[in-house]
Amino acid sequence: EAGVTQSPTHxxxxxxxxxxxxxxxxxxxxxxYWYQQALGLxxxxxLWYDEGEERxxxxxxxxxxxxQFPNYSSELNVNALExxxxxxxxxxxxxxxxxxxxFGPGTRLTVL
Amino acid sequence: xxxxxxxxxxxxxxxxxTVAFNCTYSNSASQSFFWYRQDCRKEPKLLMSVYSSGNxxxxxxxxxxxxxxxxxxxxxDSKLSDSATYLCVVNSRGGSYIPxxxxxxxxxxxx
Numbered sequence: 001e002a003g004v005t006q007s008p009t010h011x012x013x014x015x016x017x018x019x020x021x022x023x024x025x026x027x028x029x030x031x032x033y034w035y036q037q038a039l040g041l042x043x044x045x046x047l048w049y050d051e052g053e054e055r056x057x058x059x060x061x062x063x064x065x066x067x068q069f070p071n072y073s074s075e076l077n078v079n080a081l082e083x084x085x086x087x088x089x090x091x092x093x094x095x096x097x098x099x100x101x102x103f104g105p106g107t108r109l110t111v112l
Numbered sequence: 113x114x115x116x117x118x119x120x121x122x123x124x125x126x127x128x129x130t131v132a133f134n135c136t137y138s139n140s141a142s143q144s145f146f147w148y149r150q151d152c153r154k155e156p157k158l159l160m161s162v163y164s165s166g167n168x169x170x171x172x173x174x175x176x177x178x179x180x181x182x183x184x185x186x187x188x189d190s191k192l193s194d195s196a197t198y199l200c201v202v203n204s205r206g207g208s209y210i211p212x213x214x215x216x217x218x219x220x221x222x223x
Contacts, residue, residue: 056210103155106155
């Protein structure tokens with residue numbers, strides 16, 4: 001069974017640009033979560049999507065947004081990039097909100 | 113008080129040692145609990161779920177203490193390959209559902 005996949009693996013952008021990160025969940029999983037992990041820090045919850053709807057978001061500005069498609073894949077958009085947005089962005093999926101989450105390998109975003 | 117707290121360590125133990133980590137949580141409505149391990153610059157991988165009755169998987173034992181609001185992870189007969197950061201996750205019940213990760217506890221197993 002294929003795991004959670006994310007693309008691209010690495011992304012380099014400059015300040016003010018926009019970044020789009022993509023995630024495909026495990027087959028059968030309808031919940032997708034996005035996290036930010038800055039170097040040396042813990043996972044910070046960004047967004048939770050389930051059945052195509054945004055269910056909750058963490059304490060991040062509105063320039064962090066996303067969506068979930070009918071096939072349950074998801075994309076995260078970060079507008080007006082700032083240097084401090086440089087981090088590993090992790091996507092996870094689960095069968096439902098109370099079930100264990102399985103993570104993709106992440107997208108490492110570098111903002112110059 | 114942070115929602116989920118872990119001692120960052122590092123815990124530095126010899127091979128074969130037994131080591132235990134705790135994770136405390138503040139929301140009494142918390143519903144489900146998990147332990148993950150994360151290797152350097154990699155994604156977290158599920159280690160085990162934590163059930164009210166406690167559960168064991170080989171050398172690993174997880175327990176939940178709802179009265180004192182903490183979960184624990186015990187690793188017996190530590191291996192060099194157990195060196196990693198161990199994250200606890202707490203999922204809370206209710207409308208504002210946010211899965212909350214602890215900052216992690218670093219374990220270093222040395223020969």
